[in-house]
Amino acid sequence: GESVGLHLPTLSVQEGDNSIINCAYSNSASDYFIWYKQESGKGPQFIIDIRSNMDKRQGQRVTVLLNKTVKHLSLQIAATQPGDSAVYFCAEITYNTDKLIFGTGTRLQVFP
């Protein structure tokens, strides 16, 4: 069936370095993608989104890249900070299904 998955379950980076979290999706009809951050014991929190007619979108310290040719999504975090430590999920929506489907998540660990 349709699914959204992640390449790396755990990513460890040093404070100040850039982080790249990857996500592969299998549904070529996906219209909209969202990255969420989930800290321990909390619900997911919106980070950034991108529509399928875009290749790149930037926010504050975060950039999302979308490569529709290979069905790949990435989240780049610049100058990673200890507060960035969390589990990151990509999620996708296909407009004709109204379903927001999540991937399995990547844990980001930031070391001093």
Next chain:
Amino acid sequence: NAGVTQTPKFQVLKTGQSMTLQCAQDMNHEYMSWYRQDPGMGLRLIHYSVGAGITDQGEVPNGYNVSRSTTEDFPLRLLSAAPSQTSVYFCASSHTVGRSGVTEAFFGQGTRLTVV
């Protein structure tokens, strides 16, 4: 501004018991949904609703019922709890997801359910 409120935060049930997880939002969002999150895994969609009076099944609907009688509330019912339903449950809401455009989904803090 309360956002999305889930109750209870914690619950222990015996196998076969029934209960309702409550979810309320005060943002006048049309779209609401329920997810479950098992340890070390992502969120799986149980049921969702695009507006009052409309509900639909997600990825893992079996064993759960929902209703949407008002815009604000979207309760999730477990009719006969099973150990396999031990999980953390999240409710989310957003302005319309899908044909009319999308916005970010806001999540509640979760309900941790244990079925023994």
